Amino acid sequence: MNENKYDIIIIGAGAQAISFLAGICSYIKKNDNHYNLKIGIIDKKENFGCGRVYNHDFPWILMNTPATDLSIDKNNRFEFYEWIKKTIDPSILLENNYDFVPRNVFGLYLKDKYIDFKNQLYNKGIILEDIIDYAKDISIDKNEKVDILLESKNNIKTNYVVFATGPSNSDDYYNLKICKNYIHNPLPANQKLINIPKDANVGIIGSNLTAIDVAVTLKHLGHTGNIFMASRNGKLPEVKGKYLKSYPPHNAQYLNFKKLSEHKKDSLSLKDLIRYIRKDLALHGYHWRNFFFEKNSKPESFEDFKCRVEEAQTSPTPFNIVLGIIPEIAKTWRLVSQDQIDLFMSNYYRQVHQKHGAIPLVNAEKILKLMETGQLLLKGNLTDVNFKNQQFNLNFKNQESLKCDFVINATGPKKTICQNVPKLPFTTLCASGNVNETHIGGIIIDINTGKILTKNGFYQNKLRAIGHNAEGSHPFINNFAWILETSFEVAESLFCEVINAKRTDGT
Structure with a gap:
């Protein structure tokens, strides 16, 4: 492929990538210029526009944020809410609730916006190309071009990369991935949880937002066995x-x-x-x-x-x-x-x-009902989980132990990028010192531009990170409004830099 085929490559095609594209579209609306740019966006086919988190799932897997706080249009906080009213059949919504809607409804909205932004960019001379693939590794060559190795074995080159992937899978704290009946990532629930026998005793590791979704899903699927929700602190969300x-x-x-x-x-x-x-x-x-x-x-x-x-x-x-x-x-x-x-x-x-982190009242009421009937037991002071004699043992500080047939991991996402085994596609970037992160994980960036801090203490101009990838500098990045605001800033900064570079090169 040609070395300068892409001006920008975006890795990830979910909410964070759509926020970045929204920032570019907002900027180009300010003038009548025609640009000659090519942007590529890499992700799996099913994730384009919605990402993995907001893909098709059960209707009771709800957004934890009200619809009025989820608009991709910074100037109209009701855009998403109005889109729901105009586009979505009310029967899709849980109990006709327009405030806390199913996650896949937000995914459909993001897909709509992706198509809209693609058209807006095209009308301004900017080609947005879908690259149905997976980025395996990234390096920067001697000419300061970014080289991306894809899972398909193809290589592409670009001038800039924006990391816009969502939260990573959590760590396997108890080394259970090799065990039968262990589910490391419970989403999408309509694929991962559907085959659990209804009378099985199920242990959920964690007691925050994902754990709530798992317990609510088991309830809706008619589960009759015991559900043990176990974590270090044993506390439920606000x-x-x-x-x-x-x-x-x-x-x-x-x-x-x-x-x-x-x-x-x-x-x-x-x-x-x-x-x-x-x-x-x-x-x-x-x-x-x-x-x-x-x-x-x-x-x-x-x-x-x-x-x-x-x-x-x-x-x-x-x-x-x-x-x-x-x-x-x-x-x-x-x-x-x-x-x-x-x-x-x-x-x-x-x-x-x-x-x-807080849950809608409708989900809190379901959890309360499960606790009231004795089907759900919330336990704190979890110390270890092991697998013996075809059963899992949840072990606690007071020497108590609970036996389970299935264990579902619902702990938070992994923050580390370079530590221990580097997260793909950062292997070479970590080895070359082009990525710096906090000691507990989270890439450190320049907040205004998204440039990634290197081990040598300077900001790498070719690499930008937004959203969850930038958690080393944005501790509250799970707030969508803040993802949107910071993505707009990075988009405008990078877009201006690309345009100025083209003018300097005379291209």
């Missing part, structure tokens, strides 16, 4: 209730943090963030430390969770406070020093993420 409403913070605002940074003439620390956050929590009657880091934290009981669900059914919940603060902190990370981001990711991310 609940998005009937009175879901963002409480805008009075103090913890990006503009206030920006002024503080300018006054200090330096980056912010975690203590700087806490000073403002604790004031807002105090206004609502909470002490910041107890709010995020409970003393004598213990696994959640049925009664504790019942109280939280009843609160979500009848009144505003503390999650409304988090809903207001998190977007402001997400924007503020660009003002925080990298060593403080590393500290946050190492010591505090898990507790804060527990507050940030």
Whole structure:
């Protein structure tokens, strides 16, 4: 293939890639220029537009974010909601719920937007080519061109690469992949969970968002056996209730943090963030430390969770406070020093993420019912899982052990890229020092441009990362609005650079 066939290659064709394309389309609308560019986008055929996460699945696998917060159009937050009303048969929606819709509905919306963006780009002289394949390895040659080896054995060259893949599969913490009846990745549930015998005892490792989807799916499939949900902390996610409403913070605002940074003439620390956050929590009657880091934290009981669900059914919940603060902190990370981001990711991310990750009330009610009937048992202090005599043993700190016929992994995504065995397609890039990440995982980037930090301390101009790939600099990247905002910034920055380079070359 010709060396300059592609100006940009995007790896991944899901929500993060579509957000990047939305950013380019937003930029080219500002003028009447005609561009002579070629962009390639690499992914499996079934994932184009929707990615793996939002592909076809059961209708009860819901988005955990309201439809009004999922528009790909930054200037119209209701675009997705209006698209649902116009396009989707109400019978597809669970209980006629237009707020929390099935994930595959969001996938259909993204596919629609992909086609729309493809046409917009074509009308401006930009070819967007689907490359139905898988990127196996990437390197940068002596001429500063990026060489991509595909699973098909083909090689393609490009001037720039944008990593836009979604969250990676989680680690196999207990070395269970070789065991019969172990399911490492439960999604899509309509393929992975459909053949579990209804009377089997099932262990779910994890108690956050994916674990909820697994338990809800087993319920809908008519499962009658025991379900053991086991994790280190034994806590269920926050609940998005009937009175879901963002409480805008009075103090913890990006503009206030920006002024503080300018006054200090330096980056912010975690203590700087806490000073403002604790004031807002105090206004609502909470002490910041107890709010995020409970003393004598213990696994959640049925009664504790019942109280939280009843609160979500009848009144505003503390999650409304988090809903207001998190977007402001997400924007503020660009003002925080990298060593403080590393500290946050190492010591505090898990507790804060527990507050940030929340489930719709409809799912919380289903989990509560499973607990009330005794079919679902929530357990904390998980220490080990092993497989002996054709059964799994879930082992806990108190020497208790539970036996299961099946185990389903529902822990969080893997963050590391280069550590231990490098994640594909980063093998050569890691070996050559072209990728730097935090010690617990997450690529470090320049937030404004998406350029990846190298081991030598400079930003690699040819490589950009957005979304989950950039978690080393964006700790709250699971927030779609923040994925959209940062993808727009990176898209505009890179697009301008490509255009300027072409003008310089006279092409």
